[in-house]
Amino acid sequence: MKRKRTSKTRKIAAHLGAVSFLLLAVSGCPRLREPPPKTLVIGVLADIQNWNPYLTETQFSEDLLALVYPSLAVEMPDYHDHPPAFAPALAQSWNFSENGLDLTFHLRQDLIWSDGQPITADDVVFTWQAQTSEEIGWYGAYTKDFIDSVEKIDKHTVRFRFSQMYPYRLMDANEGLILPAHAWKNIPFEDWHSTPWLAHVIGAGPFVPVAHVPQQDITLAANANYRLGAPAKISRVVWRIVPDQLSLMTQLLAGELDFVSSIAPEEAERIEANADLRLIDIPHRGYTHICWNTTLPELADPRVRRALGLAINRQTIIDTVYRGYAQPSLGPILSTMWAFDTNLQPLPYDPRSAAELLADAGWHDNDGDGTLEKDGRPLALELLTNAENHMRQDICMLVARDLRAIGVSVTPRTVEWGTFLSRLRAGAFDGAVNRWVEPTQIDLEDVWHTVPEGIESSNYGRYSNDRVDGLIEVVNDEQDINLKKKMYRKIQQLIVADQPYTFLVEGRKLRAISTRVRGSIQNDATPYFNLEAWELP
Amino acid sequence: MTRIVLRRLAVIPLLLWVVATVTFAVVQAAPGTYADTIDNPRLTPAARLHIKTLYGLDQGSFDQYLQWLGALVQGDLGRSFLFKQPVTDVITTALPATMLLAGTALVMDLILRILLALISARRPGSWVDRVLTVLSLGVYGLPSFWLAGLAILFFSLKLSWLPASHMASVGADGWSLGARWVDFIRHLILPASILGIVGAASTARYLRASLLDVRKSPHILAARARGLSEKRILWVHTLRPALGPLVTLIGLSLPILVGGSVVVETIFSWPGMGRVMWQAAVARDIPVVMGCTLIGALAVIIGSLVADLLYAWADPRVRPQ
Numbered sequence: 001m002k003r004k005r006t007s008k009t010r011k012i013a014a015h016l017g018a019v020s021f022l023l024l025a026v027s028g029c030p031r032l033r034e035p036p037p038k039t040l041v042i043g044v045l046a047d048i049q050n051w052n053p054y055l056t057e058t059q060f061s062e063d064l065l066a067l068v069y070p071s072l073a074v075e076m077p078d079y080h081d082h083p084p085a086f087a088p089a090l091a092q093s094w095n096f097s098e099n100g101l102d103l104t105f106h107l108r109q110d111l112i113w114s115d116g117q118p119i120t121a122d123d124v125v126f127t128w129q130a131q132t133s134e135e136i137g138w139y140g141a142y143t144k145d146f147i148d149s150v151e152k153i154d155k156h157t158v159r160f161r162f163s164q165m166y167p168y169r170l171m172d173a174n175e176g177l178i179l180p181a182h183a184w185k186n187i188p189f190e191d192w193h194s195t196p197w198l199a200h201v202i203g204a205g206p207f208v209p210v211a212h213v214p215q216q217d218i219t220l221a222a223n224a225n226y227r228l229g230a231p232a233k234i235s236r237v238v239w240r241i242v243p244d245q246l247s248l249m250t251q252l253l254a255g256e257l258d259f260v261s262s263i264a265p266e267e268a269e270r271i272e273a274n275a276d277l278r279l280i281d282i283p284h285r286g287y288t289h290i291c292w293n294t295t296l297p298e299l300a301d302p303r304v305r306r307a308l309g310l311a312i313n314r315q316t317i318i319d320t321v322y323r324g325y326a327q328p329s330l331g332p333i334l335s336t337m338w339a340f341d342t343n344l345q346p347l348p349y350d351p352r353s354a355a356e357l358l359a360d361a362g363w364h365d366n367d368g369d370g371t372l373e374k375d376g377r378p379l380a381l382e383l384l385t386n387a388e389n390h391m392r393q394d395i396c397m398l399v400a401r402d403l404r405a406i407g408v409s410v411t412p413r414t415v416e417w418g419t420f421l422s423r424l425r426a427g428a429f430d431g432a433v434n435r436w437v438e439p440t441q442i443d444l445e446d447v448w449h450t451v452p453e454g455i456e457s458s459n460y461g462r463y464s465n466d467r468v469d470g471l472i473e474v475v476n477d478e479q480d481i482n483l484k485k486k487m488y489r490k491i492q493q494l495i496v497a498d499q500p501y502t503f504l505v506e507g508r509k510l511r512a513i514s515t516r517v518r519g520s521i522q523n524d525a526t527p528y529f530n531l532e533a534w535e536l537p
Numbered sequence: 538m539t540r541i542v543l544r545r546l547a548v549i550p551l552l553l554w555v556v557a558t559v560t561f562a563v564v565q566a567a568p569g570t571y572a573d574t575i576d577n578p579r580l581t582p583a584a585r586l587h588i589k590t591l592y593g594l595d596q597g598s599f600d601q602y603l604q605w606l607g608a609l610v611q612g613d614l615g616r617s618f619l620f621k622q623p624v625t626d627v628i629t630t631a632l633p634a635t636m637l638l639a640g641t642a643l644v645m646d647l648i649l650r651i652l653l654a655l656i657s658a659r660r661p662g663s664w665v666d667r668v669l670t671v672l673s674l675g676v677y678g679l680p681s682f683w684l685a686g687l688a689i690l691f692f693s694l695k696l697s698w699l700p701a702s703h704m705a706s707v708g709a710d711g712w713s714l715g716a717r718w719v720d721f722i723r724h725l726i727l728p729a730s731i732l733g734i735v736g737a738a739s740t741a742r743y744l745r746a747s748l749l750d751v752r753k754s755p756h757i758l759a760a761r762a763r764g765l766s767e768k769r770i771l772w773v774h775t776l777r778p779a780l781g782p783l784v785t786l787i788g789l790s791l792p793i794l795v796g797g798s799v800v801v802e803t804i805f806s807w808p809g810m811g812r813v814m815w816q817a818a819v820a821r822d823i824p825v826v827m828g829c830t831l832i833g834a835l836a837v838i839i840g841s842l843v844a845d846l847l848y849a850w851a852d853p854r855v856r857p858q
Binding site for chain 1: 567568569570573574575576577578579580581582583584585586587588591616619620621622623630631686689690693694701702703704705707708710803804805806808812813816821
């Protein structure tokens with residue numbers, strides 16, 4: 001009996017020993033949580049698509065590759081004062097011929113690729129061939145539509161010849177990253193789609209890739225041959241791919257990540273409360289709005305659309321949905337743009353005037369059911385948005401409540417993104433809560449010009465105003481910036497008077513960065529604007 | 538027997554074709570294309586249209602189907618729109634990760650399931666049995682993303698014992714092989730445990746029930762009459778016959794080994810099939826969705842065949858004459 005107990009005790013002791021050994025083995029290993037020194041760890045939601053810049057489509061891929069490959073010039077984030085200017089990069093200068101059709105770039109002569117080979121005019125010519133190759137099928141090839149030829153004048157001079165005059169010649173010539181001709185010209189274009197590009201990357205940007213584990217992480221190291229600026233101060237940057245926003249936040253707050261460029265407003269408070277993190281709050285290049293379907297009899301009258309806008313309390317939306325990280329949106333041009341009309345006044349929150357306007361337009365509640373009618377038809381609208389975006393759903397609820405108060409019945413409806421888009425395109429909606437993210441060059445044609453027959457357009461609400469059309473058609477060709485400004489001002493006033501959209505808010509872009517990182521400049525051009533100058537202790 | 542197996546193997550292409558056709562129709566019926574889903578505000582409508590043409594998405598659904606089927610017959614699953622590589626490469630990269638995770642989870646699941654059932658069935662109705670029942674039903678009822686979140690909060694954030702995501706730590710590529718293995722196992726523990734525990738909790742009850750059924754059968758009474766110890770009766774004479782249905786379940790687990798778990802793989806940033814399939818579905822990456830579906834369908838078909846064979850091997854009564 002006694003012997004048996006001893007063996008049982010021994011057994012238990014052995015089990016306990018084994019379990020504690022396992023636990024020790026697992027938890028006692030070198031603490032791996034802290035990243036190695038001089039390594040910056042960035043959290044992102046999705047992986048890079050390809051290491052060849054002409055075979056990618058996502059914004060993250062483009063932002064990352066811009067750290068590896070050079071461009072002729074760099075667009076400056078100075079669109080607040082004038083159309084964006086360009087700063088020299090590979091090209092130290094450029095000039096147009098007298099007729100404006102020839103654009104000559106003079107390349108810097110001291111630049112080399114990461115493998116030590118010189119950067120020459122051949123690289124620029126080769127890049128243009130790749131950009132316009134049908135076998136490659138780059139989505140941005142349309143920016144080269146008016147470029148007839150790109151010729152090497154000498155080793156460091158290259159000339160772009162345009163087929164016609166238009167304002168975006170420099171922008172279009174500069175579009176796309178420059179490729180290493182000496183290394184890539186041996187790979188036929190038809191093989192590009194099936195080439196594993198990581199092994200072929202030769203860059204001239206501040207960083208070069210050293211490792212990529214698909215769907216896990218991307219590692220870049222400082223390029224020892226970088227000559228466009230001072231060499232990168234951080235030796236290694238790792239992008240951790242975390243496909244879930246909640247996990248991304250968890251890892252950020254746990255100190256595993258140094259930088260995350262997508263922070264939702266409701267997460268801002270936790271970032272600010274964390275002593276190791278700093279919240280970055282910059283203007284976002286987007287505005288959220290309700291697009292009204294102007295072809296519907298209920299919404300064809302601008303007075304009705306204005307009334308709807310007057311009855312919506314934007315401040316409540318800003319305070320609750322955006323937690324204060326937003327400002328009222330006033331019109332079709334962002335308030336951060338040089339062409340924005342500073343005289344525009346925000347539509348006030350004025351339900352009383354809204355009700356009067358609706359009465360003027362013939363809408364009355366004759367049967368006392370709380371909903372206005374006209375000719376026996378109730379003013380009942382469906383407000384469409386996409387289910388993936390809970391902020392837009394919240395906006396729908398708030399708008400429905402506000403409009404209910406003036407007798408407009410609103411049913412919020414959420415659908416999946418693909419369905420949302422196809423319903424917008426088909427015009428199968430009453431009102432839709434959506435957001436436009438604006439490029440740095442102003443182009444109002446796609447959204448505001450009357451939809452031409454048989455052409456796909458983003459003017460989902462089928463807004464049409466002859467005066468707006470006429471101005472949009474001439475403003476692009478106007479060279480004088482003051483006249484341009486005047487035309488844009490007129491366009492904004494006309495659109496705001498018509499209220500085809502209820503302009504809701506311009507959001508803010510929120511990012512989080514570890515307090516151990518120094519020297520980062522944040523703007524909305526790219527989250528990695530001056531990554532080479534960031535410093536770690 | 539061989540003829541039955543051969544006959545079932547022969548219908549596999551037909552079954553796959555049916556699955557593929559139905560899936561293709563469903564994917565095509567979903568609104569929007571890959572070109573619409575790309576997250577890039579710099580893409581103009583012209584650029585999106587161009588991308589549509591590039592991938593042949595501007596053609597009719599039937600034309601796309603014929604092209605896809607034609608390539609498939611030649612063994613070509615096509616190229617992924619989203620991942621920019623052949624679908625076979627996407628799958629061969631994701632499959633090992635999923636098999637490692639789901640395989641470890643399955644082993645944990647089986648061990649845990651047998652242990653739970655044995656403990657419960659030893660004294661049915663006792664407080665141990667009741668507590669285990671409530672616990673396993675409770676775990677079964679919880680959504681796995683919540684359990685995963687809880688595990689991360691506790692084991693990663695509070696205790697800092699285990700990493701919260703990925704298959705390797707930052708900088709692990711520079712370590713020795715041994716250290717990298719330990720690092721990998723540390724990353725495997727949390728996601729595999731979540732999958733294993735949820736699996737065991739949902740099925741331990743079945744094994745317990747069949748254990749109890751077997752206990753009532755005459756051969757157990759005979760064993761007792763022969764004076765065998767209760768331990769031997771439970772482990773040998775009860776457990777073995779009760780494991781029959783379990784064998785089938787293992788066969789049916791094959792699809793999970795291949796398909797992976799969307800939720801757990803996404804939360805733990807595990808680069809497996811579930812996550813790939815989900816990303817592809819959201820991005821309307823038709824070739825990848827089709828490829829994953831075919832692999833999944835194949836796993837279901839083979840899995841049920843294997844289950845039947847295993848069952849026939851374990852239980853002579855169901856063997857075809």
